[in-house]
Amino acid sequence: MTERAGTDPDMAGRSRHTGAVARALRVLSAVALGTATAVIDLVFVLATLPFARRPGVRRAARGLAVLEARRLGLDPAALGLGADPADGRHARYLAARAPVGVLGGLVLLLLVWGAGAALILLAGWGRGLPVDGMLPSAPLIAYAVVGGLVLLFLDLSGLAGVYAVERGLAARMLGPDPTEALRRRIEELAESRAGVLAAVDAERRRIERDLHDGLQQRLVALSMLIGRARRGRPELFEQAHEQAQQALAELREVAWRVYPSGLDSLGLADALAGVAERSEVPVKVVCELSRRPPMAVETASYFVVSEAVTNAAKHAGATAVTVEVGERDTMIVVRIEDDGTGGADPGGGGLSGLARRVAALDGTFTVTSPAGGPTTIVAELPCA
Numbered sequence: 001m002t003e004r005a006g007t008d009p010d011m012a013g014r015s016r017h018t019g020a021v022a023r024a025l026r027v028l029s030a031v032a033l034g035t036a037t038a039v040i041d042l043v044f045v046l047a048t049l050p051f052a053r054r055p056g057v058r059r060a061a062r063g064l065a066v067l068e069a070r071r072l073g074l075d076p077a078a079l080g081l082g083a084d085p086a087d088g089r090h091a092r093y094l095a096a097r098a099p100v101g102v103l104g105g106l107v108l109l110l111l112v113w114g115a116g117a118a119l120i121l122l123a124g125w126g127r128g129l130p131v132d133g134m135l136p137s138a139p140l141i142a143y144a145v146v147g148g149l150v151l152l153f154l155d156l157s158g159l160a161g162v163y164a165v166e167r168g169l170a171a172r173m174l175g176p177d178p179t180e181a182l183r184r185r186i187e188e189l190a191e192s193r194a195g196v197l198a199a200v201d202a203e204r205r206r207i208e209r210d211l212h213d214g215l216q217q218r219l220v221a222l223s224m225l226i227g228r229a230r231r232g233r234p235e236l237f238e239q240a241h242e243q244a245q246q247a248l249a250e251l252r253e254v255a256w257r258v259y260p261s262g263l264d265s266l267g268l269a270d271a272l273a274g275v276a277e278r279s280e281v282p283v284k285v286v287c288e289l290s291r292r293p294p295m296a297v298e299t300a301s302y303f304v305v306s307e308a309v310t311n312a313a314k315h316a317g318a319t320a321v322t323v324e325v326g327e328r329d330t331m332i333v334v335r336i337e338d339d340g341t342g343g344a345d346p347g348g349g350g351l352s353g354l355a356r357r358v359a360a361l362d363g364t365f366t367v368t369s370p371a372g373g374p375t376t377i378v379a380e381l382p383c384a
Helices: 009-051 055-071 089-126 138-174 178-230 236-258 262-266 268-278 295-314 349-359
Strands: 283-287 321-328 331-338 364-368 375-382
Touching: 009 055, 009 089, 009 138, 055 089, 055 138, 089 138, 262 268, 262 295, 268 283, 268 295, 268 321, 295 321, 295 331, 295 349, 295 375, 349 364, 349 375
Parallel strands: 283 321
Antiparallel strands: 321 331, 331 375, 364 375
């Protein structure tokens, strides 16, 4: 069973508004919490300054830095916070971010003060009473509204600025050295390139086996049948016709495994619908994309789904497979789940080849397959 879901403009608009509100609340809560942790960080740095070289103090500083990174929505592992370095950068970061956290507290204080002043004006002028000796009038109300909106804009901009400065400071002081980051990136690219070459070679070998062991043998049998039919066995022509149909189906399957030509003309949703139709088990496909992703991302997504569905049917004993393709920020997220027996090996030939294909596009590939199932495969591919 296949299902294609489009994108409702009204629903997309509501989703964007909801996401904007959620991001604003996240920034507000991060700055508010950062005000409190700034005091804690400053007290910790001053109290432990004479003992800054001790391993216990450095471990504690690293723990506080990890909490700060999570507060800002940063990945501690990506910043290199999984180890305990001996360079003292965690303590230096805590000392540097304390003034920024205090600045965030002052901006929040101005926001609260402004909100309180607005409430006092509304409560007094709403009942026709003077506030600070001023009675409500049209010019005065317009002045208060315009001034309040300008101050609110400046205050919210200040909150966003503090949040951005905090994230930049954490990335600069806690992140790896630029030279080291470049070296790691070169190693990752070299590894992914080698992985892609290995995956291409493995795919070529598999196609060769399919052609040699399947299609070639069937064509040999077809040739023998036609030869026997020509020697006076016309009833074999029907059997030869069936063999030709089967050979054609196998050839079409091999061609789709080399490259799904339907991607060029039909797009990812229709190509995945074709995978579902050819599958031995029922497959539900939900594809929710607001725009067409790059061709390389489409191709990788197709092969991830195709391989996962094939594995579920042949090896996991699944009776149903669900395929979901959606967007998250600038990523295309492909999720495949089956109700099979589980126990899939991520290091196996098929899955490891998919992981290398996804890694070549700077994506992530995860396999969750406990014994007894279900098996869930998630591929996240950047399409910015």
